[in-house]
Amino acid sequence: xxxxxxxxxxxxxxxxxxxxxxxxxxxxxxxxxxxxxxxxxxxxxxxxxxxxxxxxxxxxxxxxxxxxxxxxxxxxxxxxxxxxxxxxxxxxxxxxxxxxxxxxxxxxxxxxxxxxxxxxxxxxxxxxxxxxxxxxxxxxxxxxxxxxxxxxxxxxxxxxxxxxxxxxxxxxxxxxxxxxxxxxxxxxxxxxxxxxxxxxxxx
Amino acid sequence: xxxxxxxxxxxxxxxxxxxxxxxxxxxxxxxxxxxxxxxxxxxxxxxxxxxxxxxxxxxxxxxxxxxxxxxxxxxxxxxxxxxxxxxxxxxxxxxxxxxxxxxxxxxxxxxxxxxxxxxxxxxxxxxxxxxxxxxxxxxxxxxxxxxxxxxxxxxxxxxxxxxxxxxxxxxxxxxxxxxxxxxxxxxxxxxxxxxxxxxxxxxxxxxxxxxxxxxxxxxxxxxxxxxxxxxxxxxxxxxxxxxxxxxxxxxxxxxxxxxxxxxxxxxxxxxxxxxxxxxxxxxxxxxxxxxxxxxxxxxxxxxxxxxxxxxxxxxxxxxxxxxxxxxxxxxxxxxxxxxxxxxxxxxxxxxxxxxxxxxxxxxxxxxxxxxxxxxxxxxxxxxxxxxxxxxxxxx
Numbered sequence: 001x002x003x004x005x006x007x008x009x010x011x012x013x014x015x016x017x018x019x020x021x022x023x024x025x026x027x028x029x030x031x032x033x034x035x036x037x038x039x040x041x042x043x044x045x046x047x048x049x050x051x052x053x054x055x056x057x058x059x060x061x062x063x064x065x066x067x068x069x070x071x072x073x074x075x076x077x078x079x080x081x082x083x084x085x086x087x088x089x090x091x092x093x094x095x096x097x098x099x100x101x102x103x104x105x106x107x108x109x110x111x112x113x114x115x116x117x118x119x120x121x122x123x124x125x126x127x128x129x130x131x132x133x134x135x136x137x138x139x140x141x142x143x144x145x146x147x148x149x150x151x152x153x154x155x156x157x158x159x160x161x162x163x164x165x166x167x168x169x170x171x172x173x174x175x176x177x178x179x180x181x182x183x184x185x186x187x188x189x190x191x192x193x194x195x196x197x198x199x200x201x202x203x
Numbered sequence: 204x205x206x207x208x209x210x211x212x213x214x215x216x217x218x219x220x221x222x223x224x225x226x227x228x229x230x231x232x233x234x235x236x237x238x239x240x241x242x243x244x245x246x247x248x249x250x251x252x253x254x255x256x257x258x259x260x261x262x263x264x265x266x267x268x269x270x271x272x273x274x275x276x277x278x279x280x281x282x283x284x285x286x287x288x289x290x291x292x293x294x295x296x297x298x299x300x301x302x303x304x305x306x307x308x309x310x311x312x313x314x315x316x317x318x319x320x321x322x323x324x325x326x327x328x329x330x331x332x333x334x335x336x337x338x339x340x341x342x343x344x345x346x347x348x349x350x351x352x353x354x355x356x357x358x359x360x361x362x363x364x365x366x367x368x369x370x371x372x373x374x375x376x377x378x379x380x381x382x383x384x385x386x387x388x389x390x391x392x393x394x395x396x397x398x399x400x401x402x403x404x405x406x407x408x409x410x411x412x413x414x415x416x417x418x419x420x421x422x423x424x425x426x427x428x429x430x431x432x433x434x435x436x437x438x439x440x441x442x443x444x445x446x447x448x449x450x451x452x453x454x455x456x457x458x459x460x461x462x463x464x465x466x467x468x469x470x471x472x473x474x475x476x477x478x479x480x481x482x483x484x485x486x487x488x489x490x491x492x493x494x495x496x497x498x499x500x501x502x503x504x505x506x507x508x509x510x511x512x513x514x515x516x517x518x519x520x521x522x523x524x525x526x527x528x529x530x531x532x533x534x535x536x537x538x539x540x541x542x543x544x545x546x547x548x549x550x551x552x553x554x555x556x557x558x559x560x561x562x563x564x565x566x567x568x569x570x571x572x573x574x575x576x577x578x579x580x581x582x583x584x585x586x587x588x589x590x591x592x593x594x595x596x597x598x
Contacts, residue, residue, distance in 0.1 A: 159580060
């Protein structure tokens with residue numbers, strides 16, 4: 001139990017996907033103009049990550065890794081070269097489901113997210129979470145917690161960013177820095193502040 | 204005064220648009236408004252007319268900082284004299300302290316002021332009086348041994364990236380002085396932490412007195428091993444609560460004396476400039492977190508976790524941070540409820556980072572920066588809750 005809490009806190013604060021690993025920046029920078037849209041996208045990412053990481057764990061565990069096919073009678077088969085393509089297809093399928101559901105039940109959010117909703121499929125943080133899960137050899141429960149809390153870390157970062165950008169409406173940014181430039185600077189300053197957590201070891 | 208005002212008003216025609224020195228208007232404006240309230244005021248309509256403009260507002264913070272600064276100068280000198288085994292009477296300590304502090308202050312104002320003026324002239328805004336406060340705060344939160352080029356670099360980063368790229372005072376989201384210090388802290392950790400940086404040693408190495416260690420109480424407390432108690436070790440090294448309260452120990456220049464900081468806090472609260480909610484919230488948060496650690500950490504854990512709240516409040520930059528940094532009206536949240544949340548979280552985080560993060564001996568700076576980042580979000584959430592409460596009344 002302590003293990004799982006440890007993983008969760010680590011994934012949310014110390015190894016925040018966005019502010020410590022800098023994964024998933026594109027939709028973070030593009031969809032953070034207001035808190036409502038941002039929290040919608042953030043929730044979608046939590047959902048997709050929370051499902052794909054354990055799902056990919058199962059695929060990896062029972063089909064892909066070396067010796068995984070022993071239960072079928074092929075102990076020497078190594079399908080791990082298929083990891084990337086399998087992970088990405090799972091993610092794409094999940095994103096498709098989220099898209100269909102969102103279009104049906106929350107058309108306003110669907111419209112405001114626009115192209116960035118299907119683009120979650122190529123959001124590096126989601127593939128990143130699956131790959132971290134494989135690399136760190138998490139078990140099933142660990143993978144689930146890791147997926148959900150990584151998603152939550154991403155959610156927290158994008159919502160905070162959106163709140164800051166709402167405040168920035170009153171800023172008077174030099175012309176050359178407007179839009180993308182100032183967002184990168186804000187992200188940098190945010191991750192400077194998030195350095196507060198780096199180095200904490202729990203329990 | 205009338206004479207000075209006439210002189211200034213006579214020069215105004217050169218600086219207004221169309222005049223010879225039109226570009227330098229921000230400079231003129233700065234000199235003019237520091238002496239007199241602005242000439243551009245509303246004549247008609249229902250406006251509240253008050254002499255408390257941004258300049259008057261900021262100058263009160265500067266006044267609140269004066270006791271801390273005065274004591275900081277004395278203490279920086281005193282520590283140097285003690286380490287060198289030199290005379291420790293007040294005069295020589297103050298002189299030594301001035302030798303340490305004045306260059307840092309001058310470089311801060313020269314370099315920071317340079318950026319301020321450049322941005323004001325080219326972007327056509329007025330010279331921000333907020334810089335006066337940032338420029339006073341920054342020298343007080345650096346160690347006395349800091350090289351001057353780092354002072355210049357830090358304040359440049361703080362002013363330019365922390366504030367001016369967003370359009371100047373009131374538009375930034377992080378405290379500029381803290382941004383500059385955090386930048387230095389992560390870029391040059393060897394100059395900003397450790398035992399060697401908190402006291403300037405003016406004499407040759409072999410003449411330093413034997414009892415001199417240079418370690419701050421926080422650094423000592425963090426390294427105490429299991430069977431000993433932190434209070435015991437601190438007392439052994441010559442630190443007591445009263446010593447920490449009055450502030451005669453090594454640390455960042457302005458952070459040591461809780462007494463002087465409380466004087467400043469009294470002024471800030473009495474004039475309504477600094478938010479008492481943030482200050483009280485932070486103290487509560489700190490006490491709460493320390494108590495939680497005291498109660499729930501087992502006997503085998505770090506002895507630092509068992510240190511009582513009062514010690515935590517007295518040590519390091521806690522009081523300085525929450526009185527002068529956390530209450531910055533620009534980077535703190537605006538609503539009353541969010542101020543409480545913001546303050547509480549600063550106190551809690553500061554103690555967490557301080558005690559269980561081995562990477563940093565002090566956590567107040569990072570806790571405040573982090574909460575600066577979250578401040579707009581806290582405001583947003585609190586506001587949404589209020590709006591939600593009202594909607595049923597409307598419909």
